[in-house]
Amino acid sequence: MASALKTAEGAIMARINTEWASATEIAWPGRRFTKPDASWIRPAVIWGDGFMQTAGPTNRNQIPGVLKIQVFGKPGNGEGEIKGYADSIRDIFNRVEFSGLRFDAPSGPKPAVERNDWLQTVVDCPFIFEEVVS
Amino acid sequence: MATLRGSDGTLQYDSNAVGEFQDWELDISREEIETTASGVTSGKTFTLDIPGTTGRIRANCDYGDTAQAALLDQVVDGAVPTPATAQFRCSATKYFSGSILVTNARIVSQRGPNNITVEFSVRVTGAVTVTWS
Numbered sequence: 001m002a003s004a005l006k007t008a009e010g011a012i013m014a015r016i017n018t019e020w021a022s023a024t025e026i027a028w029p030g031r032r033f034t035k036p037d038a039s040w041i042r043p044a045v046i047w048g049d050g051f052m053q054t055a056g057p058t059n060r061n062q063i064p065g066v067l068k069i070q071v072f073g074k075p076g077n078g079e080g081e082i083k084g085y086a087d088s089i090r091d092i093f094n095r096v097e098f099s100g101l102r103f104d105a106p107s108g109p110k111p112a113v114e115r116n117d118w119l120q121t122v123v124d125c126p127f128i129f130e131e132v133v134s
Numbered sequence: 135m136a137t138l139r140g141s142d143g144t145l146q147y148d149s150n151a152v153g154e155f156q157d158w159e160l161d162i163s164r165e166e167i168e169t170t171a172s173g174v175t176s177g178k179t180f181t182l183d184i185p186g187t188t189g190r191i192r193a194n195c196d197y198g199d200t201a202q203a204a205l206l207d208q209v210v211d212g213a214v215p216t217p218a219t220a221q222f223r224c225s226a227t228k229y230f231s232g233s234i235l236v237t238n239a240r241i242v243s244q245r246g247p248n249n250i251t252v253e254f255s256v257r258v259t260g261a262v263t264v265t266w267s
Binding site for chain 2: 052053054055056057058060095097102103104105127128
């Protein structure tokens with residue numbers, strides 16, 4: 001089987017697209033994005049070092065990764081809104097399994113910080129992707 | 135130069151490849167027997183007992199796999215086990231083989247997304263033979 005990390009990453013983004021619906025605007029990786037006048041999120045997948053999980057005849061590899069989702073909100077209104085969005089993100093990826101991806105328990109949101117006129121927090125959703133080498 | 139890699143290692147049990155296989159170990163040893171004659175003061179002498187062999191096999195647990203089921207049945211089933219030949223393979227043509235009994239099966243389910251694993255401890259009954267072609 002050819003490497004399918006791009007497909008796996010696509011499946012993650014597709015799940016965000018479906019489950020997040022129109023909750024906020026989404027700044028997709030590599031796409032031009034005009035910041036709205038309301039809260040928005042920015043997802044990114046960070047892959048870790050892969051390793052051989054089984055030898056022949058099954059030949060599985062595992063590649064761990066972390067889905068990082070930044071949540072941005074307008075400062076001055078408290079942290080309630082972005083923390084609420086962080087909870088919603090955790091619900092979408094909490095221990096779910098799809099497309100060869102197994103998500104573990106998501107982190108709690110990082111402390112909210114104000115930067116460049118946005119209040120932001122981050123939720124980390126760790127996962128393992130499993131591929132079979134033919 | 136040796137070019138054998140762990141990733142090429144496999145395990146055959148009773149002519150079936152162990153599915154979801156991770157790794158194996160073989161520990162072949164011979165105990166020391168002292169042969170120092172009475173009165174000798176210049177140094178102890180020894181010989182070796184006949185070889186005895188133990189081993190370990192690790193895999194993602196899958197009772198649906200024919201070879202794993204046969205290994206698990208050796209300890210799950212209370213009947214007197216019938217040993218079968220295992221080939222601890224370094225490659226398709228280079229391996230150590232012997233008739234094995236499973237003395238322990240340790241099944242581990244860890245928290246998190248990792249696979250549930252099984253680790254078999256085995257005892258080779260009889261000789262280990264080496265095939266290296």
